Amino acid sequence: MLWGSFSWAALGPVVVVEQTMKAANYLNIIADQLRPYMAFVFPTGNGIFQQDNAPCHKARIVLEWFEENTDEFHLMSWPPNSLDLNPMEQAHLGCHGEAVQSSNTTMYEYLDFA
Secondary structure, eight states: OEEEEEOSSOEEEEEEOOSOOOHHHHHHHIIIIIHHHHHHHOTTSOOEEOOOOOTTTSOHHHHHHHHHTTTTOEEOOOOTTOGGGOGGGGGGBOTTSOBOOTTTOOHHHHHHHO
């Protein structure tokens, strides 16, 4: 699995996640990858971070971390069952609008092609 971020100003880091994404793994990524990226792109602390309602995103330790760091950036409230609002979902589409087929192509091969 890949974790990534982007904004109107710059592409953010992409992290290869080789295990199931648990709250502790996700917390490490947002602390080590997202925080410096947001500080670079939004130095005045006016950035808004968007994530969906995946279990690791809604874990208590993750939400507490965001509460402790609200002076650096804000967490957008996410309505349930709203995948169509998630811009990362568009990353799963091919150049011609076709979904990446998982049967014969791995995400790594797809990204290498793109």
